Amino acid sequence: MRLDAYNLSTSTVSAQAERAFEEAVHGLAAHRANTGIALQAALAADPDHVAGLALKGFANLILARSELIAPAAEALASARRAMARRDGGTRDEQILVHALEAAVDGSFATAAQRLDDGFSERPATFLPFKISHALRFMLGDASGMLAMSTRVMGDWSEDLPAAGFLLGCHAFALEEHGFYDSAEVAGQLAVRLQPDDAWGLHAVSHVYEMRGKTSEGIAWLEDGRKSWSRCNNFSFHMAWHLALLHLETGAHEQVLKIYDEEVRPQQTDDFRDMANAVSLLWRLNQTGVDVGSRWADMAEIALKRRHDTTLVFASLHTLAALVAIGEHSAVRDIVSGLERKATGDGEQAKVAADVGVPLARIIAGLSTAADRRMLDRIVVDLPTIGGSNAQRDFFMLAVAKAAGNSGDSAGLSRIRNVRSRLRAEDRLLGSIEMRAAL
Structure with a gap:
């Protein structure tokens, strides 16, 4: 058993695979374009990397395309076979695969609940928490997001692995409930702790938009541009928020410019x-x-x-x-x-x-x-x-x-x-x- 940098136990015997997997998890946290490449590298080094296969399955499902359900099911089948070859895998791997089974069957709510329950004693384990957060986001389950992030905050400290990323998710859950003061404070701290935390930066931009603090929102996003412009297509979404703020000022030509260059630069x-x-x-x-x-x-x-x-x-x-x-x-x-x-x-x-x-x-x-x-x-x-x-x-x-x-x-x-x-x-x-x- 290995305990990776994000506190997840895996059964891999390949140090190369583990390093690549940790890079993939960091990429997931920071919305980086190299996430998929890192995950491929992990599976190339260890085709039986159970957590990597589970992440591959969830990544396909979260794209919400009918043609990607089959690849997700294939990843699930590969993860099951890999666990069988490794004496059942670690408990953490078992929970991830059990959750993926529910997601492949079409129940994101059950999948998220299995992740939450399975890691109830270690809620700050980043990968299962982040996947659950993403699934609940797709379900519009703001109360579930806040319940889980609040539980994480009970064990949270600045020296935890992924401390900033965890706090950024909590900031977003607070914002979705209208707890704007708390969300702003949490999101700003998350970004200070982890400048790559685009989700925390995103949460604070929501606060400014919802409060009608247009100029503050524009300044916040421009100040954070170095971080979010390095993201994968999440950068398009951050630019969307920037465009909405400019739209509120009536700067229509600026909005169209942002649309062409940053919201929809690719079809x-x-x-x-x-x-x-x-x-x-x-x-x-x-x-x-x-x-x-x-x-x-x-x-x-x-x-x-x-x-x-x-x-x-x-x-x-x-x-x-x-x-x-x-x-x-x-x-x-x-x-x-x-x-x-x-x-x-x-x-x-x-x-x-x-x-x-x-x-x-x-x-x-x-x-x-x-x-x-x-x-x-x-x-x-x-x-x-x-x-x-x-x-x-x-x-x-x-x-x-x-x-x-x-x-x-x-x-x-x-x-x-x-x-x-x-x-x-x-x-x-x-x-x-x-x-x-x-």
């Missing part, structure tokens, strides 16, 4: 990158800004993804892109796909039934009176589609627009009240309300 197929682009262009449209051919640039990817309902959050962003492009047949494909999804079993089927289908119809302009009567329920259940409050605000605004367009002033007012519990007043909702009043 990638990652649903998170698409979410950044779609929600930013949609906001620009609502403020009357001509975005040129930028919607059309996403057409090929959106059309390719119209039948993939693996993650409702991703499907809804793809839908919004197709609506903007005017691909009416593809729009109906997504709505129909979500309707079929809603009749199935599993976590995402329930999300589709409770929120995804009515929200999709609203975004597509295909809503019925029954869908519109569900506005209050959609707003209440919206966190279940996953992501952050800042990301889901796009859907909140879309629902507000639908209420305004249908003349539902009472509904629009209720949406404003719910939204105001988390964020300061901003230009965009005012613009939507103004248009509704015309």
Whole structure:
């Protein structure tokens, strides 16, 4: 048994594999572009690196693409075989693989709970905590994120392995609950302890955005640019936050520049990158800004993804892109796909039934009176589609627009009240309300 630099016990006998695996875990923590390369190096040095195989499985699933479910299942099967060859593996490896089994079966909630329970006596073990945090983030389970990070804080000290990264996750969980003072303090300390902690830096940027501290948010992100610009595609998301702050100041040309150079510099197929682009262009449209051919640039990817309902959050962003492009047949494909999804079993089927289908119809302009009567329920259940409050605000605004367009002033007012519990007043909702009043 080896205890790696992040306090995880592994059964590998290869020092080279362990060094590469630790580099991969650090890359995961810091959102570095070399994470996948480091993980490949670990598995090349030791094809039976159980924790590495488990991480490979989770990494495939978190990308939320239908074609990556099979590779995740293959990684799980390889991990099982590797454990069998190593007398069952270490307890830590067993917990990781047991959690991956649930995730491959489609239950991220069960997977996260298995990680949390399995490491309850060592909650600050970074890798299982980070994976659980990521899974709960995709589920919109803010209470679970905070419960687990609070438990970590009970054992936390500055000399722990990954101390800054752990604290950055806690800062984000605090922010998602509206505990902005505590989140700001925790996030700033996390970044001081670990300058590579893009997630902690990200948490503080959320605080400034939600509080309407636009100039402070811009300064914070620009000061941290050296760190987040070295990230993998998470750098696109950080640039998205920067663009939103500039949008609030009315600097539309600056927003378009950030979009072209930093939010969407590549036509990638990652649903998170698409979410950044779609929600930013949609906001620009609502403020009357001509975005040129930028919607059309996403057409090929959106059309390719119209039948993939693996993650409702991703499907809804793809839908919004197709609506903007005017691909009416593809729009109906997504709505129909979500309707079929809603009749199935599993976590995402329930999300589709409770929120995804009515929200999709609203975004597509295909809503019925029954869908519109569900506005209050959609707003209440919206966190279940996953992501952050800042990301889901796009859907909140879309629902507000639908209420305004249908003349539902009472509904629009209720949406404003719910939204105001988390964020300061901003230009965009005012613009939507103004248009509704015309």
